[in-house]
Amino acid sequence: MSDVAVVALFAKLRWKMLRGVLASDGAQKWAVAVGVIGSALVGAVAAAIVFVAGRTSDNLDTVFVAVTAAAVLIVMMIGVIAGVTQPVDPRVLATEPMTERQLGIGLLAASAAGPPGLSAMLFGVGLLAGAVGGLASVVPALLATLAILATLLLVSRTTINTLGLLSTRHPRVGQLVVGVSSLAFYAAFQVIPRAISGLDDTEQDRLAGGLVFTPMGQLGRALAMVRDQPVMSLVHTAIGAAWLVPMLWLFTWTTRSLVTSVKGANTTRAATRERRHPIRAMARRMCGSDVVGTIAWRGVLTRFRTPRTALETFTGVGVGLAIVLVPALTGREAGAGAVLVGGAVQLAVLFMAGNSFGSDGPAMANELLTGVDPGVLVRAKARSVIVSASPIAIVGPLIAATITSEWSYLPAGFAVGIGGLFAGAGAAMVQSSIVPIAIPDSDNPLASGDSGKGWFAALLLAVVLLALAILTLPIALALVWALDRESITLVSVFAFVALGAGLLVLHGGSALAAARWRGRGPELFAAIVPAR
Incomplete structure (x- = not known):
């Protein structure tokens, strides 16, 4: 079975699951409907904001570098906060006649085919529309946008896989990571926007200059350069997309480890901690x-x-x-x-x-x-x-x-x-x-x-x-x-x-x-x- 066939099969599976819930009665039906509508609204709002910023800003480098870096951090934190759930259970499909690579690709396709994927797709449309500035810029902007969306998908799924693996083998550590991360995200959401809004142009440029050395910063700079320097934009896209290979390997490894992981037995020290107090x-x-x-x-x-x-x-x-x-x-x-x-x-x-x-x-x-x-x-x-x-x-x-x-x-x-x-x-x-x-x-x-x-x-x-x-x-x-x-x-x-x-x-x-x-x-x- 080819990779394209695997992607199509898992995407169909995801939407069949959603259609099955929509055909049922009760709260689940409305839950899925609200999820689809909410994802579409969030994606549309994000796309509109990015599009307007890309079309009106005089400093595209700062805008796109900051947006792409913030997007990957938000996706990572939401992956931790949302819990260790997948749209398709990999353990159920682990016995099917498919390779580990096909299983990993299929799980990514199932994740991308659902409501969150719809939100990300709309966000990508906003990025693309806000960056292009002529016929020569279409291909570089499209490649950079696809690399950004692939990065967001891999970061999200790998984060959730890692958290699931940690929660299985070291439950207390996993719980601590979830709790601390959620509170840190809540605090950052309150503090960081105010701090950034208080920066002048020079300080914002300095912040973007530091973020540009990250993979997402490279992809953001690629989007900023598609109008004036499309060839250099392709170079930055290649540099920023290079980390997709190790990210894909890490996702496949965490999926394989998660499929075969089992919860360890309590040790004597753990039993001692359970004593009555x-x-x-x-x-x-x-x-x-x-x-x-x-x-x-x-x-x-x-x-x-x-x-x-x-x-x-x-x-x-x-x-x-x-x-x-x-x-x-x-x-x-x-x-x-x-x-x-x-x-x-x-x-x-x-x-x-x-x-x-x-x-x-x-x-x-x-x-x-x-x-x-x-x-x-x-x-x-x-x-x-x-x-x-x-x-x-x-x-x-x-x-x-x-x-x-x-x-x-x-x-x-x-x-x-x-x-x-x-x-x-x-x-x-x-x-x-x-x-x-x-x-x-x-x-x-x-x-x-x-x-x-x-x-x-x-x-x-x-x-x-x-x-x-x-x-x-x-x-x-x-x-x-x-x-x-x-x-x-x-x-x-x-x-x-x-x-x-x-x-x-x-x-x-x-x-x-x-x-x-x-x-x-x-x-x-x-x-x-x-x-x-």
Whole structure:
């Protein structure tokens, strides 16, 4: 079978999978539709920005070098943050009569043929249209653009393969890499654009001059030179594309290693680390000893079971504490941090627990098959979320009080934080019951039924946040009014009202999630069982 035939076969396979989901009923259908539309919108916006910059800028070298270098870094970080999933599971196809090279090419084709590939293709069109400036520049610009797109594809897939291999052989290291990378990306996204916008032309040229020595910098310079020096553009394209050969070899090697990798057994040192300690014992007691508590404790343990759940935990904590720190450091009003910690906890909980059912799918599926009532599972998941996220509700007000020296507002801060914790847990149950994303409970870090559902989950997260904001707006306004009057009594009263409202949202959200499970059990059951 030729390479062209392999590419066509895997591309057809990918789109058959997507069409199969679109032909089904329920949340998966809308998830794929939202994923395709979202990818097209992101690609179109990126293409428009690059096109306008290429046509209007007087310094094309700086523009294209910076754009190409930023693109590969963003793709790499998104590969880490998005988790170790592939559109086609290489282990399923490893037994097919094809060579390792054909398998690698096919996996690349399957990745490029999906919604992310559509986004990258539109971005490439924007690069090409922004760079060309005459008939002689078309071929050099096309070659440079193809080299950039091939680089983005290989970097993305190799990053995910490497993370999957690391997560299989060294799970804790993989989780640490995911968590640190996600927080670093979040911080860089906030800091780097502001820092670059503050640079003058000379400093921007100096920055581009340093990036030009990288492969992506060479490809960016090739695009910048296609109008005036097409021959030199071809030279820079050849230099920048030279690293595609080792990148392809690295992708093939990581794919082969991933197909044959198995999770190693725990060593004595690892077993020693699992000994009971005070925090673990306290968390276990908080879960309870009944049936709900037992399932809740398993949910607490799964917070660091996979890179994706570890990422959700790291991101939730980071976002929550960041939202507390910023107003506490900049707010001039007394107790401002204590007021905002409720919203911070809600957001953190939704980041951490928006996929509570999918993250524990195989075990939950077995319990459903044995006749466990869905209401029990929902209450258990809500309790596990509360236990896992409770440190934010305690640490957040303490940080705010320490920074603002408003210790008199600390009890109110605890009440608002715990109320936000309860409300976030209830909302997370609703979100997870609408769009659960299966995460594999196996040695295969790439086995996943996820097919474009991330976009739908993000859209649903925005809807849930909006609903929470509407529900809690009256209490938030009342707290702000009480703060303006500097009345500790009124703040405390409204804070405990917020606590009660959080309990109502928790019970209401849990009831809605349980009702959805009872009404659409087979569909949700299929959604939480990962593809093998």
